[in-house]
Amino acid sequence: MTRRLHFGAFMRPISIHTGAWRYPGAWPDANFNLARITRLIRTLEAAKFDAFATSFEPFTLLSALAMVTQRIGLVATASTTYDEPYHVARRFASLDHISAGRAGWNIVTTGNPETSHNFGSDLHLEHASRYARAREFHDVVTGLWDSWADDAFVRDVDSGVFFDPGKLHVLNHKAAHLSVRGPLNIARPVQGWPVIVQAGVSEAGRQLAAETAEVIFGAASSLADGKAFYADVKGRMPALGRDPDALKILPAAFVVVGDTVDEAKARRAHLDSLVHYDSGIRSLSIALDYDVSGFDPDGPLPDVPESNASKSGRDRTVAYARANGATIRTLAAKAGS
Structure with a gap:
């Protein structure tokens, strides 16, 4: 099998560097200028990038960008700590349909403790609890995506049968952190499941990636650390019944271009x-x-x-x-x- 490099651009939504808006020739208003963002994602798509990932209100932005692109993946960050699985499942299923199967979910547990103040609480869940909830959250979201069989919607105009009830699955999930009945009120996503992306590199984050992810962002500071991270995460997968090749590792790289x-x-x-x-x-x-x-x-x-x-x-x-x-x-x- 021919091995291929995969490239994704992680942008917020323009640059991850907070000084970039001040750089000579930069667009200071670009974070809230759809025309600028459209130009950037089209450039990335022409350069054969696999994905554009953003933490700006992603579903509004990526739905708009889906209309001006054809192939590039559209990865949205959604928190398992400060959201609910039914909402997340519905949004990603919608984005996948809108983009004809290009949606990806970057699972985060939200590290910033101050986020809790925006969601009616002064307490930020402990690290271990956040990841336990995230693991269950993943199962609920993917279970909701499986609410309908691929061919559940018959849409037979003559008989008046819109869907086959026998191809509808009600989740009825009840466990330690979540209780969700289902089914999802959107047809099965175009991909079946949108691509699962994970960014945590703590012990809990690595385990979550090994169990669930198709892509993990890495942030090793040296080649040796990168090799160790690669071996550790992929080494967990066979015992979980997963092929290590099913997980792609994208090392973080902040690129600055110069002639020398x-x-x-x-x-x-x-x-x-x-x-x-x-x-x-x-x-x-x-x-x-x-x-x-x-x-x-x-x-x-x-x-x-x-x-x-x-x-x-x-x-x-x-x-x-x-x-x-x-x-x-x-x-x-x-x-x-």
């Missing part, structure tokens, strides 16, 4: 310098789940306690700080990228 390495490094340094310190220190504190805004910006990162937010993100930041002797100011600029 030195030019590219200079451009990256300029880009990092455009991250406002107030924004960067806030991003850093969120990544660490620990407020470091009161420490000397030009001093070292203090000891940071364990996190109930994104454990992998916290660990990468601390490891980078220790390995490179990075100051808080440097880390704040890096956190904005």
